Amino acid sequence: MSYPHRRSEHMFNDIFLPEETLAIRAEAREFAELKLRPRAHSLNTAPERRDGFPRELFELMSEAGLYEIPFASDVGGRGLKYPTLATLVAIEELAYYSPGAASALYDGQAILVGKTLDRADPALRQRYLPQLVKGGFVGAFATSEPEASTDLSVGSMHSRAERVEGGWVVNAHKRWITNSVAADLMLLLCRTGDRLTMLCVDMHASGVSVGEPDLKMGNHAQLTADVHIENVFVADDHVVGEVGGGLRAALGALMLGRMGIGAIGVGMAQAAVDFAVDYSSKRKVFGQELARFQHWQFVFAEHALGIESARNLYIKAALRYDQEGQAEVEAAMAKIAGSRLAVDVARDAIQVCGAYGFVRELKETSTYFPLESIYRDAKIGEIYEGANEVQRWVVARNLFGRELIG
Numbered sequence: 001m002s003y004p005h006r007r008s009e010h011m012f013n014d015i016f017l018p019e020e021t022l023a024i025r026a027e028a029r030e031f032a033e034l035k036l037r038p039r040a041h042s043l044n045t046a047p048e049r050r051d052g053f054p055r056e057l058f059e060l061m062s063e064a065g066l067y068e069i070p071f072a073s074d075v076g077g078r079g080l081k082y083p084t085l086a087t088l089v090a091i092e093e094l095a096y097y098s099p100g101a102a103s104a105l106y107d108g109q110a111i112l113v114g115k116t117l118d119r120a121d122p123a124l125r126q127r128y129l130p131q132l133v134k135g136g137f138v139g140a141f142a143t144s145e146p147e148a149s150t151d152l153s154v155g156s157m158h159s160r161a162e163r164v165e166g167g168w169v170v171n172a173h174k175r176w177i178t179n180s181v182a183a184d185l186m187l188l189l190c191r192t193g194d195r196l197t198m199l200c201v202d203m204h205a206s207g208v209s210v211g212e213p214d215l216k217m218g219n220h221a222q223l224t225a226d227v228h229i230e231n232v233f234v235a236d237d238h239v240v241g242e243v244g245g246g247l248r249a250a251l252g253a254l255m256l257g258r259m260g261i262g263a264i265g266v267g268m269a270q271a272a273v274d275f276a277v278d279y280s281s282k283r284k285v286f287g288q289e290l291a292r293f294q295h296w297q298f299v300f301a302e303h304a305l306g307i308e309s310a311r312n313l314y315i316k317a318a319l320r321y322d323q324e325g326q327a328e329v330e331a332a333m334a335k336i337a338g339s340r341l342a343v344d345v346a347r348d349a350i351q352v353c354g355a356y357g358f359v360r361e362l363k364e365t366s367t368y369f370p371l372e373s374i375y376r377d378a379k380i381g382e383i384y385e386g387a388n389e390v391q392r393w394v395v396a397r398n399l400f401g402r403e404l405i406g
Helices: 019-045 053-061 083-095 099-118 122-133 246-282 294-324 328-353 370-382 390-402
Strands: 139-142 160-164 169-177 185-192 195-204 208-210 224-235
Touching: 019 099, 019 370, 053 099, 053 370, 083 099, 083 246, 083 294, 099 122, 099 139, 099 169, 099 224, 099 246, 099 370, 122 160, 122 246, 139 169, 169 195, 169 370, 185 208, 185 246, 195 246, 195 294, 246 370, 294 370, 328 370, 328 390
Parallel strands: 139 185, 160 185
Antiparallel strands: 160 169, 169 224, 185 195, 208 224
16 A cells, blocks of 8 residues: 655754754654555564564664664764654654554663663673674563563562572563563563562573563564573672562663654544545545544544644653652653554544554455554553553552552
């Protein structure tokens, strides 16, 4: 199919963004148009399979230098003044065509794995981060388990590491682990006594096994699977941060990831609006274009307002983090706004487009349509990397105070 004109080009103004961020947006958009767009339908609709990791796209992103954007120059990165802002702008552009690929290959790889390694001890950081920047390995970020996902407390965590000479012996069962079927390295959150610690695990080690990829409602390009680890040794120099400091490391990465989910939601919502506005401006019902009906005018005017607000929320969250190193409330708000918006916009876009919104491929003309995959992909944004109910609790805790909320 041919993608419609982007309404964001005249409905949204990047007036507040620095020049370096504008350049990154243009660069990421060009990459998405040339490299991601031709692959988008297959990425968004092909069922998950073990050999389905989008390796070619991963390599193209590496060659294009997209993994350099979030990081400092000493590890091969761009050394930008506002790296978080640039990263989120880039992820929105990727998500416009394939939110699953954006989530797996950029949120998962660059933000969750990359930014966790960025805060590791200097030796570990220098060992792995320059490789990640150049696409030298695929990473996985493993916090969730069958009985622990939103709740990452010590009491809910069953994965354990026992102290031995020179390191740790790990036994773990992790679930919903993005990129695990192709990963070379995994950052693993596990119990070490009465605290949680983040360990860097070699996925090729004997004792590591990865199950078949999950068959999900959406985000097909984001392959997830269970990971079993049995008596795997991890050396002391592969502890990420401090022993007992794993929860802090995980939550720090997840805060950035939540901003990323907000930006992905904005990308999906923008794509859905663009398609729906284009369709309704041409499709005639009862002798006039759908866009002439005030109902649909008001529906999509509200969604334009929502996109503007959600985009500005993730931009503010990123700017605050780049300037102050903290943006917990803004990250929570950005995730809620972007993920909720994507679901709402996709639903209404399908409604106005009718069967052309519901169909994946029209066989008569061999034409692909994007809205059904956007709708499927959107829902997970309200769930993963901290369910939206938890994000509302974060906002409420800051609003009312910890003494009341806890």
